[in-house]
Structure formats: structure tokens, C-alpha cells
Amino acid sequence: MSDNTRPPQPVAVGDAPQRPARRRRPRFSVERGWFPPLGSKGKAALVFSLLTGVLTHGYHLFRYPLYLTDEGIYMQRAWSLVRETSLSPYTYDYDHAPMGWITLAGWVFPLPSQFETFGNAINTGRFLMLLVHVASVYLLFEVTRRLSGSVLAATVAAFFFNVSPLAVYFQRQVLLDNLMMFWLLLSLFVLLRRETTIRSVFGGGLALGIALITKENAVFFVPTFMYLLYRRIKGSPSSRFTSTLWPFAAAAPIGAYVTYALLKNELMPSSLDFDLNNPPADHVSLLYTLWWQLNRNQGTLLSHNGLLHTSWLPRDGILLVAGLIAMVICLFWGLRDRKRNLGFLIAGTLAFGYSFYLLRGSVVLDFYITPLIPMFAMNIGMVVDRMMKASYSSRMLQRAHSGLRVALPSLVVLILLAAPSTGYLMTVNTEGVTQIADQYQSKLNLTGMQHAQIAWVRKNVPTNARIVMDDDLWGELHDVRPFYPYAHSHWNASSDPDLRDKLFKKKWQNIDYIIMSNKMRKSILANNADGRENWILQALRNSDRVWSDTQGDIKLEIYRVQ
């Protein structure tokens, strides 16, 4: 064969296929991965959003909000992983899947001073939350932009995600929900790549699986993910592989969790007894705990004393109301035309799935709202963008359109920031004076009270004292010298057999000190339906207050038991 052979012209076998008519390619399609490029304006908006996130969540991070019980629990478990290679310093009862504190331990382990790198264990965890938030801002921005094809929608979503007081309050805290949302957004982001390769789909499945073993409530987003995957891979040559490997990848981390329980002989309860009135006595069980959690009922979310009215709406009613309306609109548009409005359907069902979880009547804690914040923000952003686009149809608005697209949302943002009633940047204090909102108030140092409380303990309480306290102080007393090995939370003191029956023997006389906050007092009462904390309350009645401090509605105290 000579190298300079000129190739003859191809001859079609059979009928020559007709060349399809050249059609103008649509600029945007979620299903096909046709996303408009980010462009210079988009890049500027993204950088602005990221910087806003750093400011709103980074400024005052270690001073507000108060260190909370759950933050302490997760850092305590991370401590146990780093120092003792076990999932909890107490009996791990599968109350949560462990990926969240495995991540925290992975973060802390290589740091120069480990848990004390940023002052104390919770601060160190909070710094990770800041990084997670910034990464989540990027992911939310891009996910919203790809679902809507609009930088405006993404910017609006990022604004609420960054600035909402609800977001700032919960996203600064060391919560599994924040870590879970990062993995979830990452999984969503991967499903919204231009090309859905097997590798990317597998990675997306894996991220979802990690989200699920970080916080189990991620399961309420799964149906939407499945539908998005179905729409994205439909008709592709690799669809059989992707549709098989995605669930496999998502199930793999869950499999590891189940395998862990299996290896510890803690998967099933003894005698396969799932009787909720008769918890297994000899060992904990993953499936029993799961069954118990599924059967918990509370149903007070919407009541006047429920979290909606007492905590969430006061913190940011605007986000919740606007988010709810936007979700309904997204669902309406998305369901009306699933083919064209896939992005709306995805955003709407994501928010709807999680709203259903909150409203279904099971136990809801204050921070359970956290995963709904980015979803509502996304829905608001997409609806705002669509409504702005609709103004094209008005001739008068069309002329002013380009300016209007920036000016109108900017005006709303300014109002939100400037109006004291919103709490976004300004607030009105209990004396009716307008001031900077708590989350940015430099004079307010809530955690400083907790530092003072610890300082008093170190100065006045012997290290062998038997202390009942809340979990937020655990890291300070167990990881910073001198250690207080007998300092335990009231939760564990009243439920862990090793503490309750051996250390304290359920006798109030065996408690030396109680380190108290008004929130802990409420928790003790709430946890005492079966009388398990009676002996701690009795100790409280037989004790003298030796230290106290109050700021606003926060009151911290220390009691010496007689």
C-alpha cells in the first residue's frame, strides 16, 4: 500500500441517509447539558457571592451563635475518633450515621494543634463549616445557574443562602446538616455537568451516598435525583451502565455503614425484637434505632409553640414565605411543562421533598430547617429570574430591561439589608433601638460567656469532680489540660449505663457540680418524661449557685451540689 494513495470518495452502502435539516441549537437545555457559559458577568457574580459568603459566615464566627449541644456532641465524637479510634466516647447507639464526625475528625487530625487550632474544639469545627459554606455557595450558584440558565437566578439564590439570618445562624454551627448539604449539592452539581459520563454519574452517586451517611434525612431528596438522572441519561449509549452504577455508588457508603454494624454484631436487636416499648437491653442495634426513629411522633411544628413560630419565622420569615411561594410556582411551572421546565421541576421537588419531611409529623429539631434554606433560595432565585424575563413582553419594560434586571433585585436586596424588621443586617433590639443584627454585632460575644464559665471551672473545680453539664463544654474539659474525666453531659449521665449505674449510681449525692444553661434546663425537663433525669434535678435542688452570667435571653450558671 503506497502512502500517497489518494483516498477514493466514500460510497454509501444502501440508501444514502438524508442529512437532517440544520436546526438552530437551543441555547439552554438541562436535559441535554446545554448550559450557557458563565461569562465575565457570571464570574463577577460568582466571586461576589463567594466573598459575601466568607463575610457573612466568617465575621463573628466564633462569637455567635452560642455553642450548642449538638455541636458539642459531634466534636466529642470526632475527638473519640482521633484520640480513641472509636465512633463515640460513649456507647454508639446509631442515632446518626457517622460520616459527619468522620469528616470532622479528618479535618482536625492534620491541623497543627488539632482540636485547639482555632481556640477550642467547636471553633475548629466551625472553621470547617465556613469552608463548607463557601464551597456550598459555589455549588449552589452553579446548580441554580444550570437549572435556570441564568446568572441572575444563581446570584439571588446565593444572596439568600449567604445573608438570610436563618442561614447565618445555622450554617455557622457544627451541624451534620451543613456537611450533608455540601455532599448533596456536589452530587447535584455532578449530575448537571455538560456531559454525563459513567465516571461523573458514579461520582455523583457516591457523593449522594456520603450525604446519606452524613445525615439520613438526605433520603428525601433522592426521588428528585433519580428523576434528574433519568432525564439526563435517557437515550445515551451508556444509559444501562449509568442507571445501574449510580444507585450502586449511592448504596456503597450505606453498605459500609451496615457492614460496620454487622461486624460489631449490632445490626439486629436481640431475638429480632423490635418492640418499641421494650428496647434491647444487651446491645444496641442499627435497625432497632432506625425503626424507633421512624416511629417517633411529635407533630407540633405548626402549632403556636412549635419551632416554626417560635424560632424559624422570627429569624427569617421572608425566606420561608418567599421560598414557599416560589416552591409552589416552580412546581406549577415544572409540572405544567416537564419537558421545557425541567429545572423548575427539579428545584420545586427538591424543596417539596424536604418540606414534606419537616411537615410529616415526626420529631423536628431547631436546626432541621438547615437543608431547606438552599432549596428555598434556589426556588426564589429561579422564580425571580423567570419573572424578570417575563417583563420582556411589556414594551415599556423591554426598553428599560437590561437596567431593570439589575436595578430591581438590587433595590429589593437593599431594602432587605436596610430594613430593621428583616434582621438581615439591622435589627430592632428589645428596647426598640435599631442596631446591627446579632450575627454581626461586635459588642455581642455569646460564646465569651461560655469561655468565662469554663475559666471558672478550671480555677475552682478539682479535676476529679463528678460534673453534669451540656455537651458543648465536653471538648474543653476532655481535650485541654487539666482534663476533667468525670465531666459528662446530662444526656449521657441519664442514659448510658456505664455512667448512670456505675459512676453516678443514679444518686444525686454522687454529683459534685452542675454546669448549667437555661437551654440545658429546658432539655433536662424535656428529656425527663420517664423520670430518667429526676436524680439530676434533685441534685439541682440540693445545690448552691456559685457562678452565673446573663446576656439577653441566655443565662449560664454553675451549681455546687451540697
Add this chain to the structure above:
Amino acid sequence: MIVAFIYFVLVSVSILLTVQSAHVLYLMLYTWDRADAERRARAPESFLPPHLSFSVLLPARHEEDVIQSTIERVVRADYPSELLEVFVICSEDDTGTVAKAEEKIEELGREGLHNVRVVVFGDKPINKPHGLNAALPHTTKDVVTIFDAEDDIHPKIFSLVNTVMVQEQVRVVQAGVQLMNYQSNWYSTLNVLEYFFWFKSRLHYHAHYGSIPLGGNTVFFARELLMRLGGWDDRNLTEDADMGLRISAMGETVRVVYDDRYVTKEETPPTLGHFIRQRTRWSQGFMQTLKKGTWKEMPTRKQRWLAFYVLAFPRGQALLGLYLPLSLGMILILKVPVLIALFSYLPVLLLAAHFLVQVVGLYEFTGAHGLEASPKAVVRMAIAWFPFQMVLAYAALRAMRRQMLGRHDWEKTQHVGAHRAPTEEAESRVG
């Protein structure tokens, strides 16, 4: 101390196996994963007029049952007979196959087809590469190709290769080979799928990075290239892989075409004994090629590493065969800590992923060839999965033993034509 060392070994091997399994999984899915690879793998939709001429080498040993139909298929391919010449290659002691081939040649001659000859060789060793070398000097056409005696070639295969070679100016083309009888025995499904993933996906990866062990048939070489290389290494039990690496070391581009419509159809070895012998030969051939060191002559590190990785695989497989029962025993006897046991979970997870991919592959394969995969086939595959891996490990161990004993004789695979009956009923979907 010893226990800590055992834990260290368990964790290290688990991580190593996980990485290796993940990489193999990626290679299995390479073509499906990358749109550009999928595009490159395709056969052209239209063919050029015949331009190149082909010399077809048909090495055969004790192939009395199938040789006539194979000659028939090649000669009657959809390509001008004046551009084709066929050489049936036999050793002089194989009188049965020679007789059958000559009978067919006579029959074709009566129809005016005179482009088939028998080449008989009498010197040692009696093996495929030696036979190919014996026939190579007789070839006169532009392109030399090899088919095995049991191959069912597609009538358009020469048109396809003619088009690819002329259009893309390549001098080596490896076209697809596919085992078809996926329901013949307990291991046939898994054997069929090995071919499916190898030719449809993995070879494209190797070709892309210029480090490719070629297959034994349906491979096309520009004659002058083969002459320049001096033919095949007749001491090598996998002369095809060796040839591929020699060509890669020259920097020659190899075009791989896998199109379900045009694959050459073959059969799985009829008995487990034959299967083990075939695998032993392949494994030993890879060990020989690794020792020979042609791979070290490749220009880039990536190419060398890839070649090493493929050639060393049988040794790894043999070690894996030894390691698996050992690790299971250790886990059961030692009662390892939960964390160590969780590390052992990783390779198991990858094993499950491999199995799932194979199941999907079965549906892909059957769908492409107008066949139907039943849930029963999947169950059978699941049951056969572990024994099949153990058989492969045993064959690799056997190859290691033969290699150490210096036994390099050719263990022939028997062909009974099991792929012909079902495939004639189930035509390729778009063939």
C-alpha cells in the same frame, strides 16, 4: 508484632486490589464512558470501493470439522476475489485437515475460484506463529490478515478494513472478535463477556495510549510492515500480543474497530479442560513477553507502564488466587478489628461493581446481537462468578509453574463450531 504485620498486609493488599479493580472497571467501561472513544471505535457508515488487496492466513491444526466452512466464508466474502488470496496453513502431520482443505479447494476450483492454497510446513515448533511465518513469504497482497479456523467472519469485513486503512492512512487494524455461545456451559457467559469488554472497550484504551497487545485474529497488517518486522516470534505462546507491543514500540498507530455488526464470531472452548489450557497458554505467553522485554523499548513511560501492567496481570491473578483463601482464613481465624475488616470490604465492593457491570454487559451484548438475556442467565452468571475467578487464577498458577519448568509447548484449543448453530438463527441485528 506479627499480628500488626498481618494487619498491615491485609490493609495494603485490600487497598491495592481496590485500586487495581477500579482501574480494570474503568478500562471495561472506557468506550461507553467517553463519547470521543465511542466515536473513534465505530466502523464507517459507508465504504470505499475496493482498493487494497488482502492475503488471508488461516492457520489450522486438526480442524477437519470446521476448516471447509471457514474457507467458504472467506472466499465468498463481499470483496472481489482477485483482491483476495487465502492460505490454509497446516503442519505436515495434520493430514486430515490438509485433505479437507484440498477437497474444498478442488470444489472451489470447479467454480472458477483459484485463490486458495494450502501451505504445509514440516519443521518445528508446530505452533501458530511458526505456521504464519511459513506462509508469510508466499503472500503477495497489500494487506496480510489472520483468521482462525473456527472464525465466522462478516462478509463486509474486507470492505470495512479497506475503507479504514485508506481513509485513515493506518497500517494496522484490529477488528472486533466476539465469542457468541454465551449459554453453552457454566463459564461461557463470563467468557463471552470477557471478549465483549476486551474488544469493545479496553483495546480502544490501549490503542489510544499506543500500547496494545493485539488479538490473534481479524487483525490486518500492511504486508511491508510485517516483512520489516520479520514476522512473528514463533517461541512465544501469545505471538499476537507480542506483535502488538512490537508495533507499538515502533510508534505505529493501531486502529481498533469494534462494531457489533462486523465482528468475527467465535466460540468458547468446549470443555473446562480446554478452557484452562487456553488460559494457561495466554498467561504463559504474557509472562514470556514480559520477560522478553520488548515493552521496555516503548518511547513513553505511560506506554511502558501500560504494557507492563497488562503483561504482569497473570502473575497478579495467580497471587490473587493464593491470597483470597489466605485472607479469608486470616479474617476468620484472627478475628480482625472492625476497621481492618472494613478495609477488606473495599475489594468486595469493587467485585460487586464488576459483577453488576458484567450483568449490564450481558444485556448490551445480547441486545446488540439480536439475542435475549434471561434472568436465568444472570443467576447462572452469579453462581459461576467465583468459580470462574478461581479457574482463571488456577490457570495463571499453572502458567507460572510451566514457565518455571521451562515448558513452552503449545496446548491447542479444540473447536467444535458451537457458535455457528445459534448465530445463524440469530443474525446480527443490523448485519
